[in-house]
Amino acid sequence: MSPVSISPCIVEIQPPERFALVDRFYRSQGYKVKCAAGERVYTQSHENEGFIAAARLVPQQSGHYWLRNLLVRDDWRGKGLAKGLMRSLLQNIAPQGCYCFALPHLKVFYEDLGFTHEPADCPDDIARKFQTYRSRGRDWLLMGYL
Numbered sequence: 001m002s003p004v005s006i007s008p009c010i011v012e013i014q015p016p017e018r019f020a021l022v023d024r025f026y027r028s029q030g031y032k033v034k035c036a037a038g039e040r041v042y043t044q045s046h047e048n049e050g051f052i053a054a055a056r057l058v059p060q061q062s063g064h065y066w067l068r069n070l071l072v073r074d075d076w077r078g079k080g081l082a083k084g085l086m087r088s089l090l091q092n093i094a095p096q097g098c099y100c101f102a103l104p105h106l107k108v109f110y111e112d113l114g115f116t117h118e119p120a121d122c123p124d125d126i127a128r129k130f131q132t133y134r135s136r137g138r139d140w141l142l143m144g145y146l
Contacts, residue, residue, distance in 0.1 A: 056069050
């Protein structure tokens with residue numbers, strides 16, 4: 001995929017050989033994330049700033065994606081970058097659906113992007129993962145985009 005310009009940021013899908021750089025970005029923001037083979041890893045960068053946002057799409061056996069670790073660098077938050085990154089990402093997932101486990105305060109953010117809270121036809125593999133997290137006390141919301 002060629003880079004997509006989002007004034008004046010660039011959104012790209014990173015090749016596996018650059019996953020270590022994305023991992024380093026996550027670590028710099030306090031996240032212990034390791035991108036894995038088979039994932040679609042999206043980043044947003046700005047001129048000489050390097051990565052300022054990232055998100056991972058993890059393919060599931062059902063053929064759908066599990067959105068994980070949407071993150072905008074602290075000093076870039078509040079500028080609409082997460083929404084721009086998500087719009088670019090969602091354009092490239094058809095015909096697969098995408099699901100995420102959202103923090104409650106982000107429900108409206110995901111709904112504005114077209115996600116549904118507690119989608120009726122959630123694939124079993126995603127539903128099982130969600131139930132596992134809920135049983136561990138996570139108060140996340142199941143959101144789906146089809």
